[in-house]
Amino acid sequence: MSRRGIHRSRRWTFAAGCAVVVLSVTAPAALGSTPSARHGFDPHPGGVRITREQIAKEIRPEEVKALGRPRAEQLARDRIGLRAVDAGYPQPIRNRSLKEHTGSQAEANAAFSAAQSGEFKQYIKSPDYGDHVALLPTGKVLLFSFEAVEDNPNKETAPTQVIGRQNAGRAYVWTPPAPDDDTGTGTFKAVPPPTVDMDDGLNEPRPAPIFCAGHAYLPNGMVGIFGGNLGGNHGTGAHLAFVFDPWTETWHRQQDMAEGRWYPSVVTGADGRQFITSGHGDVGWGKLSKTIERFPAKNTAVSFDKSSVPDNQQLDKWQIKADYATDYPQLFSLRDGRIYGFGRDYNQQYVFDPATETSQKLPDRPDEEGRKYGSAVPLPNPTPGNGPDSALILGGDRNNPKTYRFSNGSWTQDSSRAFGRTMDDTLIFPDGRLWTVNGAFDIRDYGNGEYNPTADDKWRQTELRGTDGTWKLGPQQRLPRGYHSNAVILPDGRIMITGDELQEIANNPDIKSGMNGSIEIFKPPYLNQGGERPGLRTVPDGPIGYDTDFQVDTTNPRLARKVVLMAPITSTHSVDTSQRRIELRINARAGNTLDLQSPLSAKDAPPGYYLLYVLDDRGVPSIGKWVQLRPGA
Numbered sequence: 366m367s368r369r370g371i372h373r374s375r376r377w378t379f380a381a382g383c384a385v386v387v388l389s390v391t392a393p394a395a396l397g398s399t400p401s402a403r404h405g406f407d408p409h410p411g412g413v414r415i416t417r418e419q420i421a422k423e424i425r426p427e428e429v430k431a432l433g434r435p436r437a438e439q440l441a442r443d444r445i446g447l448r449a450v451d452a453g454y455p456q457p458i459r460n461r462s463l464k465e466h467t468g469s470q471a472e473a474n475a476a477f478s479a480a481q482s483g484e485f486k487q488y489i490k491s492p493d494y495g496d497h498v499a500l501l502p503t504g505k506v507l508l509f510s511f512e513a514v515e516d517n518p519n520k521e522t523a524p525t526q527v528i529g530r531q532n533a534g535r536a537y538v539w540t541p542p543a544p545d546d547d548t549g550t551g552t553f554k555a556v557p558p559p560t561v562d563m564d565d566g567l568n569e570p571r572p573a574p575i576f577c578a579g580h581a582y583l584p585n586g587m588v589g590i591f592g593g594n595l596g597g598n599h600g601t602g603a604h605l606a607f608v609f610d611p612w613t614e615t616w617h618r619q620q621d622m623a624e625g626r627w628y629p630s631v632v633t634g635a636d637g638r639q640f641i642t643s644g645h646g647d648v649g650w651g652k653l654s655k656t657i658e659r660f661p662a663k664n665t666a667v668s669f670d671k672s673s674v675p676d677n678q679q680l681d682k683w684q685i686k687a688d689y690a691t692d693y694p695q696l697f698s699l700r701d702g703r704i705y706g707f708g709r710d711y712n713q714q715y716v717f718d719p720a721t722e723t724s725q726k727l728p729d730r731p732d733e734e735g736r737k738y739g740s741a742v743p744l745p746n747p748t749p750g751n752g753p754d755s756a757l758i759l760g761g762d763r764n765n766p767k768t769y770r771f772s773n774g775s776w777t778q779d780s781s782r783a784f785g786r787t788m789d790d791t792l793i794f795p796d797g798r799l800w801t802v803n804g805a806f807d808i809r810d811y812g813n814g815e816y817n818p819t820a821d822d823k824w825r826q827t828e829l830r831g832t833d834g835t836w837k838l839g840p841q842q843r844l845p846r847g848y849h850s851n852a853v854i855l856p857d858g859r860i861m862i863t864g865d866e867l868q869e870i871a872n873n874p875d876i877k878s879g880m881n882g883s884i885e886i887f888k889p890p891y892l893n894q895g896g897e898r899p900g901l902r903t904v905p906d907g908p909i910g911y912d913t914d915f916q917v918d919t920t921n922p923r924l925a926r927k928v929v930l931m932a933p934i935t936s937t938h939s940v941d942t943s944q945r946r947i948e949l950r951i952n953a954r955a956g957n958t959l960d961l962q963s964p965l966s967a968k969d970a971p972p973g974y975y976l977l978y979v980l981d982d983r984g985v986p987s988i989g990k991w992v993q994l995r996p997g998a
Contacts, residue, residue, distance in 0.1 A: 415445050427529065427567050454517040456876060462818070463872040466843050469822065474840040479893040482829065482839040483800075486859075487886035489550045493537045494882040495863030496576055496849040499935035501538070501611035502586040502974040502991050504856050508863065509536035509558070510849075511576040511594070513881065518871035519816045521809075523576065528596035533571040534558045538614055539884070544857035544988060547886075556609075559616045563603065564647075565596055573605055579631035579693075580935050581639050582943055583675070584972035584995065585668045586611055588935060589639050589660055592626035598649025602627035606660065608675045619678045624654035628692035632942035634719045635702045635967040637667040637996075641680070642687040642706070643694055653692065657683040657717070669908070669972065669995050683722045689713050695741040696942045700752040702968035707758055707771070709736045714771075730769055731776050736761030737807060738848070738939040740791035742799065744770070749950040750912070750962055752969030757799075760789040760939060763806055780834045784823060788847035788865075788939055792854055793946045795929055796891050796984030799830040802862055805847025809867055818871035820845035829890070843885055844868045853934045856976055856989040860887040891985050899924045899979040901987040902957070908995035912965045918957050919979055919987070925951070926982045928961055930975040931989065945970070963994065970994055 420441050428437035467488075474485065496510040512533045514524045524532040536556045542549030558573035577600070578592040587610050593603035602625030608617045625647025632640050639660040646654045661667065662681035668674070687694075691709040698704050704717040705727075711734055714727035739760020743753035755772030757779060763786060768779040786804030794800055804824050806812040811820030824847065827839040842862060850864035862885040869882045900920030909915050919925055928949045935943050947970050953960040959979070964970040976989035 415442050419445055427569075454519060454871070459871060459873050459876060463874055466872060470825070470841050470843050473822070477840045479888070479890070480895075481890055482837075483827075483887055483889040484893065485840055485842060485885055485887050486547050487542075487550075487884075488843050489884040489886070490878075490880040491537075491539070491863065491882040491884050492553050492555070492880055493535060494849065494866035494869055495851055495884065496866065497578070497580065497937040498851045498853050498861075498863065499580060499582075499588045499609075500853050500855070500933040501588070502933070503611050504541070505611070506539045506541065506853060506855075506861060507536065507556075507588060507609060507611070508539060508882075509534060509575060510866065511535065511574065512572075513866070513870075516870050516876050518818045518867045521816075522866050522870065524574070524596065525577075525594060525600055526597060528563075528565040529567045530569040530571045532563070532565075532574045532594060532596040534573050534575045534593065541855055541859075541861065544859070554614070556614050556616070558607065559618055561605070561618075563595060573607065574603065575605060575607065577627050577937075578603075578605070579626070579629040579641065579644065579940075580937070581631040581633045582933065582935060582973050583608065583633070583639070583668055584637040585671050585673060586974045586993070587668070587671075587674070589631065591622060591631055591639070591641050591658075591660070592629045592644050594627055595625060595647055600627045600645050600650040601625065601648065602629075602644050602646050602654060604647065606680065610674055612671050617674055617676050619660065619675060620680065622658050622680055623682060624656050624658065626654050628938065629654070630694050630696045630706075630940055630942065632696035632698055632704055633971050633973065634698045634704055635971050636719055637669070637967075637972045638719070640696065640704050640717065640719065642696075643689050643692050645692060653689060655686040655688055657685065657687050659683065685722060685724055687715065687717070687724070691735070693738060693938050693940050695756070695758070695940060697741075697743045697753070697756050698942075698968075698971055699743065699756070700746065700754045700969050705756060705771070707741060707756065709738075709761060711735065727771070727774070728776060730758065731778065732762065732765060732767065732769065734762060734765065737763075737787040739787050740789045740801065740939050742791050742793055743945050745793060745797050745946040745948070747948070749948045750965045750969065752947055752964060753945055759791050759801065760804065761787050763787050780830070780836060782828050782836045783838050786824065788850060790850060790852040790936065790939060790941075792852055792860065792934070793931075793944055794854070794889060794891065795858065795931055795946070795978045795986040795989075796980060797946065798832065798984075800860075800889065801828040802842060802852050802860070802887070803846045803850040803865070805845065808848045811845055811847060816867070818845075818868055820868075827887075842887075844872055844883065849938065851936050853936070854931065856991075858889065858892055858978075858986050858988070860889060861885075862887060891983070894983050894985050897921060897924065898985055899981050899987040901977070901979050901990050904977055904990045904992050908993040908998035909963050910998035911963055911967060911969075911994065911996065913963050914952055914960055915963060916958050916960055917977065917979070919959060920957065922954060922957050922959065924981040925954075925959055925979045927980040928959065929978050929980065930964070930970065930992070931978060932970075932973070932975055967994070967996055972996060
């Protein structure tokens with residue numbers, strides 16, 4: 366929820382309060398207070414009829430304990446009454462909206478060539494909203510979000526303001542359909558977060574509310590997840606720390622962070638440790654946690670083996686702070702080994718040195734404006750073996766299509782996109798091009814007011830940056846997707862797009878089905894070139910060291926022109942700190958074997974799992990295979 370979302374909540378609270386007054390007047394405060402009430406209904410003509418059974422089901426024990434039974438029953442009546450006078454969001458509107466989006470997508474995309482612009486292929490119903498995603502080194506995708514408190518897109522769906530058992534998280538692992546299956550949906554497996562008892566005073570265990578956390582990969586391929594929603598006060602940070610093991614698909618709780626964090630950012634550095642900062646603290650929105658926490662703690666060994674699962678490990682703090690006034694800064698570990706933190710406020714740009722635990726202020730971003738959530742990427746380095754040494758800031762300002770490149774300690778303006786957009790996602794393709802998908806006018810706003818899913822079609826249009834640096838508009842996605850939207854490159858090169866629960870519930874063909882979200886599959890231009898595709902038969906089974914040679918086998922070596930490593934994507938709120946592309950040097954060729962040189966150092970490519978692709982001279986990639994980079998291997 367944004368500051369705009371907070372203002373909306375206050376207006377809703379006032380409106381709800383008016384309804385509460387009416388309902389409380391038309392209904393007695395406690396059962397048994399009148400003869401009519403003893404028969405199980407309310408006596409006032411024109412009032413909402415509320416039965417004894419309804420109240421018994423609705424009443425909350427914690428309210429009885431805190432407020433007494435008469436007041437708790439009155440609150441139960443108010444909630445029932447509010448639901449009764451709320452007309453909700455009709456299923457036929459959802460059906461018509463999805464039908465319209467489907468038709469307009471087909472009509473608009475008929476003008477685009479799949480070979481030049483790519484094409485959308487599948488629309489898959491999902492049991493999760495996909496507000497947080499992580500491609501796992503098993504080829505599956507971890508999706509997690511929350512148990513919704515509302516299925517009306519005109520209201521807030523997330524339990525941000527809720528405490529108790531309703532403030533709960535959920536998670537699924539999705540196995541995508543096979544690369545050549547354009548009609549399949551894949552399979553979903555529920556992997557609920559561990560049950561926790563949050564520090565909200567209610568003692569109501571529930572699956573951990575890890576939504577609005579930050580996350581990054583551990584060197585052993587696991588996903589570290591830090592923070593979440595404590596509930597109340599417009600976004601209050603939880604102290605939670607978990608590791609998800611993709612090999613066993615299980616969760617492992619770590620020791621709590623020192624700070625509560627709602628909307629933090631996390632990045633893995635060259636040392637394999639997670640750098641965690643920002644996020645609203647455990648007293649609520651507006652009080653940011655400015656400390657820097659590290660996982661695991663400095664005196665704890667980093668886990669490189671998938672058999673070494675962190676459990677109950679400690680975090681520790683740096684001695685300095687990160688002075689961000691806004692949440693979810695963009696963090697990148699660049700090839701000098703330092704962590705660059707690009708804040709949403711133009712004058713909050715910093716670089717942090719894990720070796721010395723010091724920081725330095727960077728020049729102000731030249732737009733001299735604050736930004737909403739928007740995409741940024743570490744730009745690929747053209748020199749084989751070298752990691753990124755610059756970053757590109759793209760999204761976050763609906764009024765500004767300009768992009769800004771930070772390199773060698775200074776800012777320059779880069780090529781502009783067609784229009785400014787917030788809540789977007791930009792991916793680095795294996796062929797080195799950039800592609801933007803998703804976007805909106807603002808948080809929960811698509812140009813027609815807050816919590817109105819009706820959207821300008823431009824937000825559905827993708828953009829591709831060519832090798833010459835110019836951007837061109839491309840096909841439309843099915844749904845407009847803004848806040849909480851995500852995109853992931855799958856191992857076979859297809860793109861998975863998901864997220865934005867407001868649009869997902871506004872276009873759900875059966876809101877009661879339990880399939881709450883949706884996934885779209887996009888086939889980029891490189892998968893629509895026709896002809897033979899490079900084939901990759903084998904890669905090393907064990908870890909690969911830095912600046913060392915290793916071999917891979919191809920099925921058609923004559924097609925191999927480049928070999929690249931692609932870091933997997935884990936993202937939320939337009940923030941993906943893990944994404945990077947590194948070209949590898951081809952040392953020699955012998956039959957079907959390519960002799961390759963790994964990245965120069967962990968500063969170029971932090972330790973962990975990467976997808977290795979062989980590309981032909983058209984930029985068409987093979988299906989990727991996983992390799993692990995590890996110091997000393």
